[in-house]
Amino acid sequence: MSDFEPKLILKGVFNHLRRDGFNLGMGEYMAAVEAVEGGWGSNKNELLDALCLLWCNSLAEQSRLRILWDTVIASSKQKNREEQPEEIKTSPPTKSDYSEKSPTREEVKTQPVSTAKTTQEIAAQPVKPPFIPADIEEDREFENYWLLSRRQMVYAWRYLRRLVADGQQDVLDVNQTVEKAAKQGFFLQPVYRRREKNHAHLLLLIDQEGSMTPFHRFTRDLVDTVKYESDIERVDVAYFHNTPAESVYKDSHLTTPIALNEILARCDRDSKVLVISDAGAARGYRRMGRVRAITEVLFDIKEYTNLIAWLNPMPKERWDSSSAQIISHLVPMFPMNKEGLAQAISVVQG
Template sequence: MSNKFLPKPIVLQLFRRLRVQGFRLGINEYLAALDAIDGGFGASDLASLRQMLTMLWCHSIDEQRQFAKIFTEIPAQSSPIERIDKNDPPVARSQSNSPAKPPEPLPPAHSTTETQSEKSVEPEFSPVPWQSPLLPMDGEDLPELHTYHPLSRRSMAYGWRFLSRKVAVGVPDVLNVTATVQKAARQGFFLAPVYQRRLVNLAKVLILVDRGGSMTPLHRFTRDFVETALLPGVFPEDSVLVGYFHNFPTDYLYEDERLTMPRVAAELLAECDAETSVLIVSDAGAARGFRRMERIRKTTDFLVKLKRQSNLICWLNPLPIERWQGSSAEVIAYLVQMEQMNADGLGNAIDVVRGQTVDGISRRVA
């Protein structure tokens, strides 16, 4: 048992494994871990190594949980206690070469956090201001639920900021300090402060969202999409119009996401002007993969009406571009700029509805 504990090969192996698992770690984080080991952190045994790496590499309770699981697998394979030959690269060995002394089983990290979240809760009525439970369970990052995650709420909120049209309006009432000082310096005396007009975001947005049916599994994203646009401070008040539809937009749109309050589409369109940015969120039939003439025709009718109001239109398709092929989405993508609803696609869409041309490459399905 006097064998020396060699943490560095384990660190390398873990680092590579975690990167595969989607941990956002850079080479700097790897070097920092080596640095920490040189400084005596986590250099004594597996438990302390685990603790150190958890602090350095995991940035949420979820990641800590994933890490704990991966950690129990890795050292069991490399078995650092037997390994003294440094030249031997610590690649995973076959299971037959099972370690003589498996590392002490680490307690699953669940125990502490789960007790908090899975605390027995009797269902009860309570007054309204109910908030989502506190941080430990931002369960959205659980690996088992990691199926489709096209666009995070954060990147939506971030994307909206680029859709602003700043115009100087009203009476000049904002003090321009630099210009004032410069003017005073040029004249040699101070006469009057220099004012400028206030920059106001005059962007106007119409969001049309497909609800129900094939869009049901994506409701979370569309809800986030609308919510982030309506956050205070993102756009000026009353400048975001939202309409909901089922499958394809028709002469009637809905005001609520449950599709219970119909509204004549022409009324909503009348509120738009040539500067209004229009974003349509729908799978356009790509989810089920059908190509239906009715859908295409109805959508075309609507788009023609829409284009009389504004040409700043972009279609956001939450399904990956490979799925558009052969479905109605492929056809609709010829009628209107269609972008996949991921971070890149949102960026392009925002550019389109701002009136900027996207780079020459056509993103439409060939």
């Protein structure tokens, strides 16, 4: 086992920072665990950069974390060592030990046979002590925190619709029934109208891997809820890495490419498009090449529909000095929380 184990020290660092005043919840902790499992944090400096990215909301917090880092990681390592029981190493007996203790055949013959029962002295054998787990201090400030809960997603999707009265004619129209009876002077039969159906079409373009790795659980929930827990008639999902190019992907593992034009050809003027990406805000990058590429894709989308919005999983204050700040002037961009999703749906609803 290497000297640096990011998962072992992550909880200690997390608790220390909370006691020091950092506004952290269970969502940030789980995001850091998933980032480590995704390959981040292979050494001390890389883990520090990842935690600055995930747990700090300002440059001041990043500076505080870097100042506290060596002390925090040292205390976390010491605590983990104390929690691990020491193993007592035992060496197997050698051949010479057996030869010294075992009597020869002649000695066995000369010894008198005694009818009394002899007690065998059993040498003390080295025994591994039982593992007693160390008491874990409960942090009652832990709470379930998510950018968006599944329940909030399901509720928000109810407002994304395009209702057309083309269903079965089995809905009682009370107003028309009363009006008809008043004109005739008597009630003959009720008036029915057609049932409304939601013919909305939604296209999700989701940034995958890289800086979006900590947010995979939220994007998975978005896809699952809109596909299986909403009444939206048509849902198309495409994935990309950093920037939607000429080709996007059908699957979240980015293994099955499909032309972007083929996806857009399914859209019409009533189609609604949601883009989910940090747009460089996670790492604070401002790259004009990325901005130009995204601008071209946005123009391509607007040839089919103007109902487009952007969900950014990073908080709004992290957009400054990054590509996200520029892109937010090209397309309505909202943080990926309860209010942000509601505003994005309001925009694409038209």
